[in-house]
Amino acid sequence: MITTTDLTKVYRTGERDITALDGVNLHVPEGEVYGVIGQSGAGKSSLIRCVNLLERPTSGTVTVDGADLTALARRGSRTAPARRPTAELRAARSRIGMVFQHFNLLSSRTVQGNVELPLEILGLDRRERAAKARELLDLVGLADKARVHPARLSGGQKQRVGIARALAGDPKVLLSDEATSALDPETTRSVLQLLRDLNKQLGLTVLLITHEMDVVKAVCDSAALMSNGRITESGTLTDLLATPGSELARELFPVGGEPTGEDRTVVDVTFHGGTATEPVISQLSRTYDIDISILGAAMDTIGGRQVxxxxxxxxxxxxxxxxxxxxxxxxxxxxxxxxxxxxxxAPVPTLAKEGAE
Known part of the structure; x- marks a missing residue:
């Protein structure tokens, strides 16, 4: 659904060039909730803004739902220069919804008026706009707030309005740029659940930018780790957890603990699927008559499965x-x-280091 190929973005400030994206290759399958995670300055926001061409890439391609947006952006005419969106590009971008961190609601408009704004741009008449806005507000659980102004809403309610507005054009793709980072934990959970519900009900593909591992665990099917403008690791969460040496797996399920003595072997064990509920460690201890110390553990549920x-x-x-x-x-x-x-x-054999079978 979303593919970037050798995507590069260089910002030029005076005589200095700053590379925000450095050859990013990313593929987001249709119907998935896909998380991109990284520290501040990793290039996450530049990536998501290049996906819908709010930022023009310096080089590389962006394809969304089969449309090469970068090619559409390069097409120009006397009436629509290449630096301005063409009609084809505008049409392609209308199928991409965007949810921002700070809501970006108009204080002078009611909740319904904010949701109607993109519908006005699309040319719907007043009756159509009102009906569509009410439908979307009901979808995000705010049907009773239609006539309220944003100042009277909580942070979570404001973000739900932002999500409803992003859905106004019936998009196939929803982009979320740190949409929950300004919310408290309980509200974050409810907004993430809403995104997951919309993903299932509407068949939306969701690309979610975040710096919080808990967000990835709570809602994502797949994830990519960004650092210094590059994707350093990516895959489904299940595959990542089964990958020896995966940095994302370590971050998703951190375990600590140092050896209690010099003559000890420390092993990180990953459980997923049916093995997560089996007493494997106690069976190991009984089978080989060895004392096993548990130095640390982290368990959670992903996609309805314990991991x-x-x-x-x-x-x-x-x-x-x-x-x-x-x-x-x-x-x-x-x-x-x-x-x-x-x-x-002697050094530990390579086989043991890699955790290979």
Whole structure:
């Protein structure tokens, strides 16, 4: 549904060039909620603004729902120069909704009036606008606030108005730029649930920009990690959790804990699917008659399935624990060796470091 290829954005300030996007390749499948996460300055907001061409990319392509927006932006005529949106580009962008962090509501208009604004631009008459706006407000749970002005709304209600307004053009794609970062945790959960409900009810593809891992865990099917203008890692959450050495997996389910002694092997174990509810660790302890220490654990539910990670400590060097680690992998778990002194003080084998089977 959304694809960027070698996308680059360079901002020129005086004699200095600042590269915000550095060859970004991203693919968001149709019907998914896809999160892009990274620290401030990673390039997330530049990316999402280039997706709907609020910012013109310096190079590369952006394709949304089969339309190459960058090609449409380059087309011009005497009446519509290339630096201004063409009719084709405007039509393509009308199928992309945008939700902003700070709501951007007009204080002089009522809630219904704010939702009607894009409908006015689309040329609907007064009766059509009113009917459509009421329908959208009912969809986001604000039918009773139609005649209220934004100043009388809570932050969460304002964001729901922003979402209703973004849906006015019946978009196939919804872009969310840090839409919940100004909200309290409870309100954040309700807005994220609304986005997920809209994704399912309307078949919307949602591209969500955030710096909060909890947002990704709560609502996303897939995610990408951005750093210094580049995508460093991407995939479905399930695949990421099963990938040895995944930075996103570590951030989504952080586990801490240091070895309690020098002669110990520390292993990060990832549970997903049916294994998340099985007593695998206790079975391991009984099967091999070893004492296992749990140094840290993080469990959560993603897509209705329990997923989690656990850091365990096994007694002895790596050579003494090859078979127990193999047992964990045979049970369908991802087992990644974090710390493992060897009997002779040699480096840990590459196989153990990578957590491969």
């Amino acid at each position: 989690g990670r656990m850091r365990i400590e096994l007694p002895g060097p790596f050579e003494d624990n090859v078979v127990p680690i193999g047992y964990l992998r045979q049970q369908g778990l991802q087992a990644e060796v974090v710390t493992a002194p060897t009997a002779k003080g």
